[in-house]
Amino acid sequence: MDISTPALMKLRERGAQVVLGQIGSLPFADGAFDLVCALDVIEHVGDDQVALSELSRVTKLGGTLVLSAPLHISRWTAFDDFVGHKRRYDPSDLIGKLAQNQLVVERSAVYGMQPRSTQFVDIGMWCLKHHRERALWWYNKLLMPLALRFQKQLKLAPGMIALDAVDEILMVCRRDSRRNWRLGSVQAASSADPPSAFNSEHADIVTLRQEAATPVFGSLPRSSHCLPNIET
Numbered sequence: 182m183d184i185s186t187p188a189l190m191k192l193r194e195r196g197a198q199v200v201l202g203q204i205g206s207l208p209f210a211d212g213a214f215d216l217v218c219a220l221d222v223i224e225h226v227g228d229d230q231v232a233l234s235e236l237s238r239v240t241k242l243g244g245t246l247v248l249s250a251p252l253h254i255s256r257w258t259a260f261d262d263f264v265g266h267k268r269r270y271d272p273s274d275l276i277g278k279l280a281q282n283q284l285v286v287e288r289s290a291v292y293g294m295q296p297r298s299t300q301f302v303d304i305g306m307w308c309l310k311h312h313r314e315r316a317l318w319w320y321n322k323l324l325m326p327l328a329l330r331f332q333k334q335l336k337l338a339p340g341m342i343a344l345d346a347v348d349e350i351l352m353v354c355r356r357d358s359r360r361n362w363r364l365g366s367v368q369a370a371s372s373a374d375p376p377s378a379f380n381s382e383h384a385d386i387v388t389l390r391q392e393a394a395t396p397v398f399g400s401l402p403r404s405s406h407c408l409p410n411i412e413t
Contacts, residue, residue: 182207205231212241220249220351224266230278237282240356246284249292249351250275256348258299263306272344284354288337293349 182200183189189199202208204219204226217240223229240246251261251269261269279286308316337353344350 204235207235207239209239211238212244213239215241215244216247217244218247220247223248224251224268224270227267229268230281233278233282233284237284237356242283242356242358244356246354246356247351248279248284248354249349251293251349252344252347258302260302260306263309272341276341279352279354283356283358285357286341286352287355288339288353289342290335290337290351291342291347291349292335292351 182202192199200208217236219236223232226232236246252272254269257269
């Protein structure tokens with residue numbers, strides 16, 4: 182699903198099944214998907230509670246939502262403003278919002294590719310502001326391929342990892358109808374019952390993603406791989 186018609190056209194050309202829509206009103210039935218991915222999305226929308234409610238609604242009970250979010254308002258920089266972040270999350274508030282929407286974190290990992298060097302970020306933002314087309318060419322043709330080539334493998338840990346020094350987190354959440362969770366409690370995945378995010382038999386998948394330079398909410402075809410380069 183995408184908010185951009187040009188993006189949908191490109192996705193369709195590559196074999197994706199696409200739908201035009203908004204995250205605040207997803208055009209899918211309740212419990213339509215076994216697996217939903219929303220990467221770099223909820224921090225960009227005005228009403229994240231509505232967004233989380235909709236993501237939970239279209240996920241089957243027992244299904245999986247893979248979600249990422251930036252953490253700690255104290256880490257707010259000009260980069261957050263530049264890429265359109267509406268917020269960074271306090272970890273306890275984020276877990277509480279997930280619980281309110283029947284979502285419990287089963288696995289998590291450090292996530293994101295923002296450079297540690299503030300000077301590098303400042304140069305990148307200046308180039309995007311003043312030489313956008315050329316900057317995007319360098320980003321897509323050189324910087325991103327290099328980053329993907331040398332990135333560390335994503336390592337998921339059971340439950341919620343320690344978040345004090347984490348800038349952005351990726352969470353594998355299960356939608357659960359039980360109401361007796363302790364707020365902020367963490368449930369680890371059982372080896373006998375792996376998260377459905379990694380079950381290749383699932384046919385119903387929807388992916389939503391927002392990039393700083395090119396907003397995209399993408400829908401994956403049946404044969405696509407959802408989470409490459411993940412160590413489980």
